[in-house]
Amino acid sequence: MYSSGNPTNIANPIKDASFQIDIITGGGRLTLFQTTLCEKIQWDEINSDVNFDAYNKNDIQLIRCQPDASMFWLVSDVVRRRFIEFLDWDRDMVITSTWLLTRERPKGKEVVKYENPVNSEDLPEPSDVQKALNGSTISFRVYNLYPRYFRVTGSGEVRSFEQEVTSGDISVSADLVINHAALEWWSFHDLNSSHVRDCENWTGPMAIIVSEETPPQGILGDTLSKFSIWGLYITFVLAVGRFIRLQCSDLRMRIPFENLPSCDRLIAICENIYAARAEGELGVEEVLFWTLVKIYRSPHVLLEYTKPD
Template identity: 70%
Template sequence: MYSSGNPTNIANPIKDATFQVDIKTVSGRLNLYQTTLCERLRWDLLDSNVNPDPFGYLDTYNKNDIQLICCQADASTLWLVPRVVRTRLIQSLEWNTDMEIFFTWILSRDRPKGKEVVKYEKTVDPQYLPTQSDVQMVLNGSINSFRIYNVYPRYFRLTGSGDVRPLEEDISVSADLIINREQFEWWAFQDINRSNLSGLCGGLKGPMAVIISEETPPQGILGDTLSKFSIWGLYITFVLAVGRFIRLQCSDLRMRIPFENLPSCDRLIAICEDIYAARAEGELGVEEVLYWTLVKIYRSPHMLLEYTKPD
């Protein structure tokens, strides 16, 4: 098991990242902004003249496991929404119904197997949402943007089992959602509180996050088991199941001593062969005498020891 899957964890960096923002009203859910143009920068290769972690949140983590994700501010897709759909959305905002805005990070890694793509979605707290009238005016063309506060936490940690957990809840990203109107329409996501990390993304002003991707076991029997079922799956599979099987095989070994651990069984084997020969010749009386002789030997440890001594 250990030879087919080395239990030493290895780095498991983010290979691809996608960010999107959706709005939901009584009329349904509609995607506003989405970008797949995200750069992944290694933490240990960032500009040493800038302190990317002034509060020391990442001091306990391995720098090789940390990446800075910098995305384009402009969406990677046009906002091709039919006029009737937009009108229906504006009308639903006039009905004073609850409005929800979701953000979603979609992150891809090489492992664990079956969970290579991780999705982290969360609803923005209602107290940080823009007013419904501001969203209406953006949709009908009166203004070009609205602001959302505390959209998502800045720091994330991806566990070895594929879960996404915010690292610091109090460090959140606020942003302006801007609609660009030229020949076609598309949305832009402008981060308004980029802090010390602003100069590390090469001018990109879109969604940005610091992600710690924990090391995971490599592919193999042990690696797949740990990745899919965690340490509890390994315990149940190997300690309980396999351990119980081995224990059953090794139990009551003292009962097998008369059959497997005697010095010499030639005389006992000769009696068994004589029983078979007597039966074949029809000498049933001789067969019975030999049979009870064999039983008497096995019932007496002293006689068994005498009959099995080497010549």
């Protein structure tokens, strides 16, 4: 089915991207940094030493977001104080980074969400976050926020790269800086973006993403995108195999007599074979058996034996 439909895979680049960082405690979730100002740059336009020989360069994009949040941090003083109080007694603080990526296909899975919780050993001390929130300092540092390289499969899943495929830093660490003015906003300062030569001085969130090709739109293309070729193959093999088994069950027991005009003489020979076996007349049984074989081996004789009376 796959080959007969001849669905040539086509590029499925990322059309839109956004990035945000949340901090979560027992008191709830607070969004610190959020931006929708993200550039999508094709990999062949970038000067880099990263080895992507195993992938088509047309499928690789550098997603580069602005270092300053695209919206102000509008949190009331009351909410801020309560969140700082939660950090005093709730030591299970969690920081997550989230990429939202939009593609044209597959249908129903155009938006891909990749959320990465930071490991506890890479988190800042709660006191560092408190100081940034109450104005004592302006920043805190988070290590290994998200992997620098990942790929989005044709079915809409996000998977990280094997480490040997990439070079340089494979995860992103950053300082989160709060800017005080009439209105406040957060900034993202990447600690190491120098391996991408055209982005040495870029401090905003960056990710190098492979968006895998997908079949074209249509019934066949959408089906293959959702189920993959292996899932589709297994489904059809099991379904068709089940149908054939139901239709052909015990067919070898029916073909020799069901489609013949009259089988009384053949049935009589078969009954005589069983009667001879029951009486121990093995010689008679053998003669009758070979008579039946010769009848079926010769279409002319078979038609003579099955003529209606």
